[in-house]
């Protein structure tokens with residue numbers, strides 16, 4: 001929809017209707033730094049309206065059979081798939097990611113999220129046990145929880161939002177979703193498909209705006225018993241505090257400081273391109289991205305030389321360039337934050353081998369004010385450095401040597417996070433041993449980001465609380481009850 005100055009103007013989606021808001025936020029095109037869209041700056045009033053709509057829709061939607069709900073999800077997946085190109089263009093413009101990634105990863109995965117939960121919802125069974133000596137039979141039943149608050153970040157906008165909406169509505173809940181205020185466009189586009197897919201009014205409501213205003217109104221609303229959040233650890237802390245008085249169900253999927261552990265018997269021909277991708281895909285803005293690379297000393301020099309060569313080949317370009325490997329970072333503030341880590345590393349005596357401050361970006365004149373940065377490799381950095389401890393969430397990775405298996409496990413675990421790790425070795429025994437000892441919710445060995453959506457996804461320590469996946473999401477989005485029958 002065109003709004004002020006011909007810019008795109010989004011509206012909230014509440015009770016099956018697009019509704020304007022009394023105030024709006026500017027949203028920037030990361031590749032130019034120009035405002036191109038206005039996003040509703042919603043607050044308490046919009047949350048109240050959404051809660052009312054979600055409450056009214058709940059009895060009807062929750063009493064439909066899983067098969068009926070599954071069909072609606074399937075139709076929505078088909079409609080999203082028919083709009084794949086349009087959605088990919090929009091996601092790439094809004095987020096700064098390359099059109100190739102949006103086309104091949106973000107939007108296909110959003111489609112798949114609906115297909116996957118449309119199928120998995122049909123296959124859950126409940127438990128039953130017997131106590132014959134007491135003449136008792138026990139069984140469990142599950143029911144949807146109610147109104148779910150779904151809060152998602154800006155790095156994988158539609159991908160992560162649908163990863164929450166699909167299991168929540170498949171299980172019979174109604175939802176109020178709040179996408180990141182920095183990347184709201186594809187969520188708004190999806191709303192245009194809901195009615196056609198057969199999603200009844202009020203089942204999916206989307207309120208746009210900032211965390212402190214609309215996010216807090218949502219998570220502290222007494223009639224919203226469940227919150228699924230993906231984002232930063234400080235925000236998760238705030239959500240936990242606000243929801244504590246109501247003992248809400250929480251699923252928190254947070255950041256990482258993910259290690260790659262590369263042993264001397266690794267297949268470097270596979271390891272190097274995959275580790276470049278795991279470090280720099282989506283501008284390094286994926287919670288699963290590698291940011292500490294531990295390399296066994298005997299292959300350290302060779303690895304470093306080849307890795308830096310490969311990082312230099314990782315092409316930064318405008319998001320619409322199909323040959324670009326990396327686009328623009330999400331915002332000016334985020335670019336400055338990421339750059340500040342390079343400055344700190346330099347001050348600590350680390351070496352920057354390529355990228356920021358070393359190589360030159362080559363961009364068209366129109367994109368000079370965009371939020372671009374080159375893939376950057378840091379070395380000679382201590383484990384205690386902030387670059388080795390804190391989540392940078394940008395195209396920056398540190399490479400350090402190690403000597404023994406025991407040592408590297410200890411060093412890899414020596415951060416507050418525990419989300420994802422990669423282990424590279426040709427020794428199958430070592431791969432299992434190391435994977436088992438890593439404090440990490442996910443370990444990929446000799447690969448990265450191969451997702452099996454059936455299995456638990458989530459982090460340990462400060463990387464989060466709870467898991468998502470077929471069974472885990474079903475359990476989270478339902479309440480279980482144990483019933484005992486004496487016969």
Ligand SMILES: NC(=O)C1=CN([C@@H]2O[C@H](COP(=O)(O)OP(=O)(O)OC[C@H]3O[C@@H](n4cnc5c(N)ncnc54)[C@H](O)[C@@H]3O)[C@@H](O)[C@H]2O)C=CC1
Pocket residue numbers: 151152153154155178179180181209210211212214215216219230231232233235236238239253254255256286287334391392393
């Ligand atoms: N999955 C992950 O691991 C992600 C991690 N991050 C990390 O977080 C850093 C900051 O990024 P942000 O966008 O500021 O993340 P954030 O955690 O502030 O934002 C994530 C979502 O939470 C909402 N939100 C923010 N404050 C809230 C509040 N008080 N109550 C309810 N909702 C709230 C935001 O509007 C957004 O929808 C990044 O630099 C990165 O390090 C960011 C995005 C995803």
Ligand SMILES: N/C(=C\C=C\C(=O)O)C(=O)O
Pocket residue numbers: 153155156160163230231253285286287288451457
């Ligand atoms: N949660 C994030 C990524 C998830 C990926 C997946 O489920 O495949 C993130 O980057 O925040």
